[in-house]
Amino acid sequence: MTSIFLRSLVYNVLFYIMLVFWILVGLPTFVMPRAAIVNIAKLWGRSSIWLLRVVCNTKVEFRGTDKIPQGPLIVAAKHQSMWETFALLQFFDQPLYILKRELMWIPVFGWYLKKADMIDVNRGAGSRTLVNMARRAGEEVRRGRQLIIFPEGTRRAVGAPPHYKTGIGQIYADSKVPCLPVALNSGLFWPRRNFMRYPGTILVEFLDVIPAGMDRREFVALLGNMIENASNRLIEEGQREQAELFGRVPTPLAYTEKAPADPA
Numbered sequence: 001m002t003s004i005f006l007r008s009l010v011y012n013v014l015f016y017i018m019l020v021f022w023i024l025v026g027l028p029t030f031v032m033p034r035a036a037i038v039n040i041a042k043l044w045g046r047s048s049i050w051l052l053r054v055v056c057n058t059k060v061e062f063r064g065t066d067k068i069p070q071g072p073l074i075v076a077a078k079h080q081s082m083w084e085t086f087a088l089l090q091f092f093d094q095p096l097y098i099l100k101r102e103l104m105w106i107p108v109f110g111w112y113l114k115k116a117d118m119i120d121v122n123r124g125a126g127s128r129t130l131v132n133m134a135r136r137a138g139e140e141v142r143r144g145r146q147l148i149i150f151p152e153g154t155r156r157a158v159g160a161p162p163h164y165k166t167g168i169g170q171i172y173a174d175s176k177v178p179c180l181p182v183a184l185n186s187g188l189f190w191p192r193r194n195f196m197r198y199p200g201t202i203l204v205e206f207l208d209v210i211p212a213g214m215d216r217r218e219f220v221a222l223l224g225n226m227i228e229n230a231s232n233r234l235i236e237e238g239q240r241e242q243a244e245l246f247g248r249v250p251t252p253l254a255y256t257e258k259a260p261a262d263p264a
Helices: 004-023 028-032 034-056 083-087 103-107 109-116 125-143 166-174 214-244
Strands: 058-064 071-076 098-100 119-121 146-149 179-184 200-206
Touching: 004 028, 004 034, 028 109, 028 166, 034 083, 034 109, 071 166, 071 214, 083 179, 083 200, 098 103, 103 109, 103 119, 103 214, 119 125, 125 146, 125 166, 146 166, 166 214, 179 214
Parallel strands: 058 200, 071 146, 071 179, 098 119
Antiparallel strands: 179 200
16 A cells, blocks of 8 residues: 555646646637637646556546537536546537636636636525526536536545435526436545545446436436446446455445535
8 A cells, every 4th residue: 555655645746736737838728719728628637647547557448438419418427536527528529617616716727717617606605696507507508518517516425325416407407408427436546535546447437318308306316316326336346446456445435424405
């Protein structure tokens, strides 16, 4: 484990150095169309994935990429770590994120988010503000963008009980576009709130598209079942790989958590 700790240390240092590098490289995009800054973000994502493989021997396998449709889309992904926030960018032409407002306040980095026309939201705001956020997201998606959203609202540790918020249903109803569910097991190799980066293979699976027009509640139930069933399968596959590599699973399952209140 000493080697893994040292590799994790090196990766984390290089990860933020690389982030600063791409921020500096991307400065000219402030006077260019939005597509230019999106391309810089994709390069950052790809380089971070490459660096993780080189330094930590953490590979990635994307499955079902042939199921990704073109045009306006909701991309609803399981959220176990920071990794998927940049790893999914490369597959979409006009990605859109809903971000907590505090990220917009970060010097330079926050300016990039504004330039990329991301949607910021005050998590402590009332229900009316959240409804307005959902409507704006729907409008942006109908213009042809792909909303990459994490329906549980925050990172959930591997093994934590799922908690899908109703906001995703509102956005689905407002946008009237298909939804692409995404399952993954990234939390085994890049645990949330954890310094370690474990070797192995991060698995990401794009599932069958859910067509537009479903009842909102039925949609949320179907989406949760699809993502959870597939993610649990990928987690079991990842744990078998870890057991072969280490003789045990280094990333423990989460303790049972009390599901947070749904502000949406």
